[in-house]
Amino acid sequence: MNAYDTASFRKGLENLNIEISDDQISQFLTYYENLVEWNKVMNLTTVTEYEDVIHRHFLDSLSLVKAVPVKELKSIHSVIDVGTGAGFPGIPLAIAFPHLQITLMDSLQKRINFLNDTCEKCHLTNVTAIHSRAEELGRDKKQREHYDLVVSRAVANLAVLTEYCMPFARKNGLFAAYKSGNINEELHESAKAIRLLGGDTPEVTRFTLEGTDSGRTIILIRKKFNTSSKYPRKAGTPSKNPLR
Helix, strand or coil: CCCCCHHHHHHHHHHCCCCHHHHHHHHHHHHHHHHHHHHHCCCCCCCCHHHHHHHHEEEEHHHHHHHCCCHCCCCEEEEEECCCCCCCCCCHHHHHCCCEEEEEECHHHHHHHHHHHHHHHCCCCCCCEEEECCCHCCCCCCCCCEEEEEEECCCCCCCHHHHHHHHHEEEEEEEEEEEEEECHHHHCCCCCHHHCCCCCCCCCEECCCCCCEEEEEEEEEEEEECCCCCCCCCHHHHCCCCCC
């Protein structure tokens, strides 16, 4: 492994009140190196410079603690990352909080291969990767309404993302959507979807991403009641005809 300056990463973790060991830092560095290596042959991320990955992927993923404090995270057991892509935010959460049992879901088998390889190289035994679409896995009896926490950094409108994600959350569980930019209109347009799918009024946490001037938002929705068996609708329908 190459030598890396971890000072800014450690500072960012400190600002988030996250304490991790040197071994966990090494896991993050292994993740970084594997991400860059695989990115040479497939499109995982446009962000590959070390400091950029640290701030825009790792610390961004861990910024969940701004909406779900570390103390509350310790009482959470099962997590699913819907549309995980290159493993964000699921793998950083798995490294920083090894008590979490995390499922990574993605619709592209090549990305699942990368995720499995990364978990093996990082010695992550608390992560499972599943190749599926959200609309299909959300109807699986073993997966539906199974998770304490559902997370997603997927680029989709909140109304669509809610239909993808809410079916996975157990009653009284949480759905956390990572967003950027002005989300006021998106919040307004997703109100019907959130209500129909069992969600309570969203809690909105706005902040500036560690080490950058980029604005971020985490939308946290608690599930009040079980999602109707009508949802999620068949593959492709949520994105073509959002619940608005």
